[in-house]
Amino acid sequence: MHRTTSRRASVLVAAVSSLSLFTTACSDTSGSADGESATNAKNAEASPNAPTRKGLTVGFVPKQVNTPYFSVADQGGERAVTELGSSFKEVGTEQGADTAGQVSHINALTQEKVDAIAISALDPGALCDSLKQAMDAGIKVVTYDSDTKPECRYAFVSPASAEAIAVRQLELLGEQLGYKGEIAILSAAQTATNQNAWISSIKKELEDPRYQEMRLVDVVYGDDEAQKSYEKAEELLREHPKLKGIISPTTNGIKAAAKYLSQSQSKGEVKLTGLGAPNDMRPYVEDGTVEAFVLWDPAKLGELAGHAAVALASGQITGREGQMFLAGDMGWFELGVDGVITLGDPTVFDAKNIDDYDF
Numbered sequence: 001m002h003r004t005t006s007r008r009a010s011v012l013v014a015a016v017s018s019l020s021l022f023t024t025a026c027s028d029t030s031g032s033a034d035g036e037s038a039t040n041a042k043n044a045e046a047s048p049n050a051p052t053r054k055g056l057t058v059g060f061v062p063k064q065v066n067t068p069y070f071s072v073a074d075q076g077g078e079r080a081v082t083e084l085g086s087s088f089k090e091v092g093t094e095q096g097a098d099t100a101g102q103v104s105h106i107n108a109l110t111q112e113k114v115d116a117i118a119i120s121a122l123d124p125g126a127l128c129d130s131l132k133q134a135m136d137a138g139i140k141v142v143t144y145d146s147d148t149k150p151e152c153r154y155a156f157v158s159p160a161s162a163e164a165i166a167v168r169q170l171e172l173l174g175e176q177l178g179y180k181g182e183i184a185i186l187s188a189a190q191t192a193t194n195q196n197a198w199i200s201s202i203k204k205e206l207e208d209p210r211y212q213e214m215r216l217v218d219v220v221y222g223d224d225e226a227q228k229s230y231e232k233a234e235e236l237l238r239e240h241p242k243l244k245g246i247i248s249p250t251t252n253g254i255k256a257a258a259k260y261l262s263q264s265q266s267k268g269e270v271k272l273t274g275l276g277a278p279n280d281m282r283p284y285v286e287d288g289t290v291e292a293f294v295l296w297d298p299a300k301l302g303e304l305a306g307h308a309a310v311a312l313a314s315g316q317i318t319g320r321e322g323q324m325f326l327a328g329d330m331g332w333f334e335l336g337v338d339g340v341i342t343l344g345d346p347t348v349f350d351a352k353n354i355d356d357y358d359f
Helices: 016-021 037-043 068-083 099-111 128-136 162-177 193-205 226-239 251-263 278-286 298-313
Strands: 057-061 087-090 116-119 140-144 155-158 181-187 214-221 243-248 271-274 292-295 324-326 332-334 340-342 347-350
Touching: 057 068, 057 099, 057 298, 068 087, 068 251, 068 298, 099 116, 099 128, 116 128, 116 298, 128 140, 140 298, 155 298, 162 181, 162 193, 162 243, 162 271, 162 292, 181 193, 181 226, 181 251, 193 214, 214 226, 226 243, 226 251, 243 251, 251 271, 251 278, 271 292, 278 292, 278 347, 298 324, 332 340
Parallel strands: 057 087, 057 116, 116 140, 140 155, 155 340, 181 214, 181 243, 243 271
Antiparallel strands: 292 347, 324 332
16 A cells, blocks of 8 residues: 555543553463363453563454455554564465355464464354364454454454444435435345444434435345356346445445446446445546445554454453553554444545545
């Protein structure tokens, strides 16, 4: 990246004096094979003043390697980990929706005895057994972008609240449609935690009176694969000839849908928004296929995940609500309920500002 100037995340600034509110008793970061070790470690008190450990190995497991979004996110993670004096390792599958592949990579990292794992979960339940085994072996597990069950990791680095992301996408589409017409959702994997959370929030938000003339007629899944997502976009327009808008809360999905719409007779008639990367979406904003879309800075998301992983491995946090840690020049962050760490509000990209970004 060369021109990234995205809006900084809203961070929590803590005075040094506030650190006295936390106990300085060091937690056990060595781990054990005892099945109770993960639970005990999460419930332990943190030591926010503990020195940052050097020479750690942090494994990153994205949903899919070699995609623009996760390449940028994991570069952010690598930057944070290496600047903190530790080693970064990215592993993953090149296939979309490959839950078995993620399990295999988790198991391999556990066998390698890495110090921490940061993973974007494809399935909230299917990964739990392998993640718990990693935790019981003393490995600190962080999820980022897409969560698993809270008991299967110590912390989750969330781009923003599920409700805020969902509401902003629906608002954008509503504004473009004059709050009237049939709409559909083109999602990624049917098991993806973040996708399902956003879809659930979109459905709930549609109950608001301002959306009374908008109707969700279909939800389809492209599994974050370009060709399948393209075909699903085509299918939506074929099956719903009165369709007026599509929300695609996935960077691969919105790009594929934009490509289809730009080549179809529905260009300009069917509105498209969702979560997209500026470099992917720039051509479709310039040619009028897409008016506006949203996203956070994936590099900052990965960077925050890297800082959280090292903070956990250093005993500065353990995963309990209310704990705080310093994420470099991003500032202080606080763990919320179930260990959720929120990056900040998403940014809206349109013709006025898209050229200010390069990721």
